[in-house]
Amino acid sequence: MQxxxxxxxxxxxxxxxxxxxxxxxxTKLAWARAVAAAGIPEVEVTSFVPAKVIAQFADATEIAKxxxxxxxxxxxxxxxxxxGAEFALDAGIRKINFVLSVSExxxxxxxxxxxxxxxxxxxQIVELKSSKPEWKDVVLQGCLATSLGCTIEGHVPPDRVLSxxxxxxxxxxxxxxxxxxxxxxxxxxxxxxxxxxxRLAGKKPVYAHFHDTRGLGLANVVGAxxxxxxxxxxxxxxxxxxxxxxxxxxxxxxxDLVFLLEKEGLKTGVDLERYRAVRGIAEKAxxxxxxxxxxxxxxxxxxxxxxSRQEAAE
Amino acid sequence: MQxxxxxxxxxxxxxxxxxxxxxxxxTKLAWARAVAAAGIPEVEVTSFVPAKVIAQFADATEIAKxxxxxxxxxxxxxxxxxxGAEFALDAGIRKINFVLSVSExxxxxxxxxxxxxxxxxxxQIVELKSSKPEWKDVVLQGCLATSLGCTIEGHVPPDRVLSxxxxxxxxxxxxxxxxxxxxxxxxxxxxxxxxxxxRLAGKKPVYAHFHDTRGLGLANVVGAxxxxxxxxxxxxxxxxxxxxxxxxxxxxxxxDLVFLLEKEGLKTGVDLERYRAVRGIAEKAxxxxxxxxxxxxxxxxxxxxxxSRQEAAE
Numbered sequence: 001m002q003x004x005x006x007x008x009x010x011x012x013x014x015x016x017x018x019x020x021x022x023x024x025x026x027t028k029l030a031w032a033r034a035v036a037a038a039g040i041p042e043v044e045v046t047s048f049v050p051a052k053v054i055a056q057f058a059d060a061t062e063i064a065k066x067x068x069x070x071x072x073x074x075x076x077x078x079x080x081x082x083x084g085a086e087f088a089l090d091a092g093i094r095k096i097n098f099v100l101s102v103s104e105x106x107x108x109x110x111x112x113x114x115x116x117x118x119x120x121x122x123x124q125i126v127e128l129k130s131s132k133p134e135w136k137d138v139v140l141q142g143c144l145a146t147s148l149g150c151t152i153e154g155h156v157p158p159d160r161v162l163s164x165x166x167x168x169x170x171x172x173x174x175x176x177x178x179x180x181x182x183x184x185x186x187x188x189x190x191x192x193x194x195x196x197x198x199r200l201a202g203k204k205p206v207y208a209h210f211h212d213t214r215g216l217g218l219a220n221v222v223g224a225x226x227x228x229x230x231x232x233x234x235x236x237x238x239x240x241x242x243x244x245x246x247x248x249x250x251x252x253x254x255x256d257l258v259f260l261l262e263k264e265g266l267k268t269g270v271d272l273e274r275y276r277a278v279r280g281i282a283e284k285a286x287x288x289x290x291x292x293x294x295x296x297x298x299x300x301x302x303x304x305x306x307x308s309r310q311e312a313a314e
Numbered sequence: 315m316q317x318x319x320x321x322x323x324x325x326x327x328x329x330x331x332x333x334x335x336x337x338x339x340x341t342k343l344a345w346a347r348a349v350a351a352a353g354i355p356e357v358e359v360t361s362f363v364p365a366k367v368i369a370q371f372a373d374a375t376e377i378a379k380x381x382x383x384x385x386x387x388x389x390x391x392x393x394x395x396x397x398g399a400e401f402a403l404d405a406g407i408r409k410i411n412f413v414l415s416v417s418e419x420x421x422x423x424x425x426x427x428x429x430x431x432x433x434x435x436x437x438q439i440v441e442l443k444s445s446k447p448e449w450k451d452v453v454l455q456g457c458l459a460t461s462l463g464c465t466i467e468g469h470v471p472p473d474r475v476l477s478x479x480x481x482x483x484x485x486x487x488x489x490x491x492x493x494x495x496x497x498x499x500x501x502x503x504x505x506x507x508x509x510x511x512x513r514l515a516g517k518k519p520v521y522a523h524f525h526d527t528r529g530l531g532l533a534n535v536v537g538a539x540x541x542x543x544x545x546x547x548x549x550x551x552x553x554x555x556x557x558x559x560x561x562x563x564x565x566x567x568x569x570d571l572v573f574l575l576e577k578e579g580l581k582t583g584v585d586l587e588r589y590r591a592v593r594g595i596a597e598k599a600x601x602x603x604x605x606x607x608x609x610x611x612x613x614x615x616x617x618x619x620x621x622s623r624q625e626a627a628e
Contacts, residue, residue, distance in 0.1 A: 154617030183608075184615040186577035187536045214615070215570035215608040216577070219532040222501045249608060256529035263500035263530070294497075294529040294563060301498040301528070303468030 001308065004266040006231040007257060008042040008207065009035050011282060012063075013078050014251055015239030016056050017047065023285045025059045029066045031281045035236075036072040038275040039268075039308075040254075043073045044097060044233070048084030064091040076141070080111045082124040089128065095139040097177065098122050102161050103150035106181070110145065119167060126172040141207070142168030143177040148193065149184030158193050165197050175205045177233070180220065183213025183249075187223030194227035207231035210252050212238060212292070217252035218260055225264070232257060236278045237291030253293035255279075262306035269308050272300070315622065318580040320545040321571060322356040322521065323349050325596060326377075327392050328565055329553030330370050331361065337599045339373045343380045345595045349550075350386040352589040353582075353622075354568075357387045358411060358547070362398030378405040390455070394425045396438040403442065409453040411491065412436050416475050417464035420495070424459065433481060440486040455521070456482030457491040462507065463498030472507050479511050489519045491547070494534065497527025497563075501537030508541035521545035524566050526552060526606070531566035532574055539578070546571060550589075550596045551605030567607035569593075576620035583622050586614075 012028055012035075023031075028046075035043055045067045051058035060077070067075040068091070076095035079085045088096050100118035101107035107115050122142065129135045146153075147161045165176055178197055180190070190208070198206050208224040208231065210217045221232060234257040240250030258270045276296070283291060300306070326342055326349075337345075342360075349357055359381045365372035374391070381389040382405070390409035393399045402410050414432035415421035421429050436456065443449045460467075461475045479490055492511055494504070504522070512520050522538040522545065524531045535546060548571040554564030572584045590610070597605060614620070 149615050151616055154615070182615075183612065184618075186574060188578055213608060213612045214573060215567065216532060216574055218530060219536050219574060222533050222536045249612070253529065259528060260500060260530055260533060264502055294527060298497065298527045298563070301463050301468070301496075302465055304498075 001269045002267065003041060003269045004230065005261055005268055006041050006207075007254065007261070007268050007270060008044060008231065008233045009040045009235065009254060010044045010209070010233045010251060011035075011235035011237075011239050011254070011278070013044040013047050014233070015235040015282070017054055018241045019056070019239070019286055019289055021286055021288065022056060025062050025066070027281065027285050028059070028063050029070075031278060031285070032063075032067045033070050034277040034281055036070045038278060039270045040073055041269060043067070043075055044078055045075050047078040048087045049078075049080055061087060061091050064088060064093050068092050076139075078143075079125075080118075081121045082128060085125040085128060089135050089138065094137070095141065096125070097141045097143050098125060099143040099145055101145040101150070101181070102156050102164055103146040103153045105152035106146045106150045109152065115164070119171065122168070122173075123171050139174045140172065141175040141177055142173035143179060143209070144168075145179045145181045147178040148180040148189060149182060151182045158196070161193060162196050162200060165200050169201065169204070173204070175207065176201055177207040177209050179209035180211055181209075183211040183217065185210070185220050186216060187219050190220045190223035191227045194224050194229050198228050205231055207233065209233040211240070211250060212252050213249050218256060221252065221257065221260060236275075236282045237293055239282065239286070239289060239291070249292065255293050255295045259295040259300070262308060263304070265307055267308045271309070272306070315583045316581065317355060317583045318544065319575055319582055320355050320521075321568065321575070321582050321584060322358060322545065322547045323354045323549065323568060324358045324523070324547045324565060325349075325549035325551075325553050325568070325592070327358040327361050328547070329549040329596070331368055332555045333370070333553070333600055333603055335600055335602065336370060339376050339380065341595065341599050342373070342377050343384075345592065345599070346377075346381045347384050348591040348595055350384045352592060353584045354387055355583060357381070357389055358392055359389050361392040362401045363392075363394055375401060375405050378402060378407050382406050390453075392457075393439075394432075395435045396442060399439040399442060403449050403452065408451070409455065410439070411455045411457050412439060413457040413459055415459040415464070415495070416470050416478055417460040417467045419466035420460045420464045423466065429478070433485065436482070436487075437485050453488045454486065455489040455491055456487035457493060457523070458482075459493045459495045461492040462494040462503060463496060465496045472510070475507060476510050476514060479514050483515065483518070487518070489521065490515055491521040491523050493523035494525055495523075497525040497531065499524070499534050500530055501533050504534045504537035505541045508538050508543050512542050519545055521547065523547040525554070525564060526566050527563050532570060535566065535571065535574060550592045551607055553596065553600070553603060553605070563606065569607050569609045573609040573614070576622060577618070579621055581622045585623070586620070
């Protein structure tokens with residue numbers, strides 16, 4: 001199926017990084033299989049961070065290798081440094097999302113590095129990638145956390161964000177993600193920032209990562225769509241959060257995002273009925289977590305067939 | 315203060331029409347006083363429907379008269395027929411929101427009339443208004459439920475909605491509200507429909523009434539804003555619902571709507587801190603209801619001062 005927009009599941013990474021319950025590898029892989037079966041085209045399936053920082057991801061190599069055996073999605077992972085990228089490449093991962101924060105204070109808190117040091121890690125990853133022929137086609141995505149505000153520094157100047165986009169591109173990033181890590185953005189700010197980022201990136205894709213902390217997650221998707229964004233992160237039931245925004249609710253809800261996009265006539269390729277299994281696995285694995293979302297309970301509008309399902313029926 | 319946009323509180327009407335608990339008049343009036351103190355410019359404070367249909371509104375005259383003594387907001391009421399309008403006018407109300415559904419099936423279920431019969435009721439209200447000099451300046455708003463879809467009939471054709479807007483205007487409506495009663499709409503549908511409705515209405519205001527049943531309430535506000543809408547209904551904690559959409563969540567949340575508008579640079583004149591008292595009264599009065607919304611818990615972004623508060627400080 002031709003998809004008009006890529007929805008990327010981040011429940012197994014962003015969604016798990018703050019939860020108190022350790023989810024066993026076999027459950028994570030069952031979760032990943034359910035995501036694949038629902039037609040999600042891309043999944044951030046784990047994070048290669050030191051186990052002493054986030055114990056949940058101690059099994060990153062096992063998860064990455066296990067996921068790569070599941071047909072369907074592009075399996076990508078988050079890494080904060082060169083070492084993480086090396087583990088990911090060794091596991092066979094074909095797309096790496098490198099993260100740093102535009103806010104200096106947030107980057108220090110999150111990865112204990114200056115932004116200059118983080119960019120140097122990214123430079124080393126680009127070198128590493130070119131060191132083996134089998135890594136040549138691996139996609140490197142440059143992710144910018146706190147692109148629309150920071151709980152530590154407050155306002156983050158768009159000019160600084162765009163200069164970081166430029167820096168990533170100059171170093172060799174194949175794609176960009178701009179993240180509203182703490183749910184500060186509003187639609188017109190989003191529209192403006194992504195408009196300029198897309199101009200800088202040319203033909204390289206620019207993804208959006210929104211948190212729904214202040215209720216504007218899907219409103220901000222509207223701003224991003226209008227700017228031309230065609231890649232969106234979301235998680236099952238809105239799982240996720242930032243360690244430096246306590247009490248904040250998480251990512252935008254995958255089911256609701258898919259409904260928005262399909263109602264706007266954009267094919268996601270996702271089967272919402274099959275996606276129910278993902279939610280079921282996640283709710284069983286994380287009984288103490290709060291799950292968000294409305295479309296799952298309310299059902300689709302009477303007489304509405306999502307464009308993805310229309311094509312599937314043809 | 316100059317307001318850029320009107321937010322209208324409908325918690326005391328839409329928010330109460332389905333709840334199981336009868337809220338005593340003194341509590342409703344305390345609620346109305348708290349809404350006024352928070353700077354809300356317009357309030358739909360009750361509904362003049364027969365008590366045998368909705369017992370909650372048996373005290374409509376008492377509430378209307380009591381609210382009119384509270385300085386600040388424009389106090390308006392919902393009416394489904396001429397008789398209700400007469401009660402409202404006798405109580406001293408200066409703005410009447412007449413409701414009918416674009417969907418023939420929904421109008422039958424809701425008010426047991428054909429849409430032709432409902433328009434005839436509206437015609438009689440226009441006549442009634444001109445029958446006494448003191449009623450001459452009363453504002454008549456024509457509201458169209460199910461303007462973006464119907465749980466009974468499914469798709470509702472935009473051409474039919476616009477022909478109903480035209481009919482209201484020809485009969486003498488001073489304002490229009492288009493309602494997504496059951497939460498079926500998406501932003502571009504909203505944008506298109508309101509764009510045309512605003513063209514038909516000329517200088518007469520067009521309000522938007524969105525339900526968040528499928529999570530797109532605030533996303534649809536973005537579509538409506540872009541079309542030029544500057545009047546929005548919302549309720550405290552998202553209370554509300556439609557009797558013909560069981561299990562549906564309610565209106566968009568007032569606090570989150572105000573945050574969206576202020577973050578977009580539009581002055582609402584609402585003080586979110588003072589609005590907390592409204593939520594407090596509503597939660598105490600309705601312990602069995604679910605309250606929605608995020609900004610109240612998450613707080614405003616660091617360093618962000620709403621435009622309304624900036625002006626208040628000057």
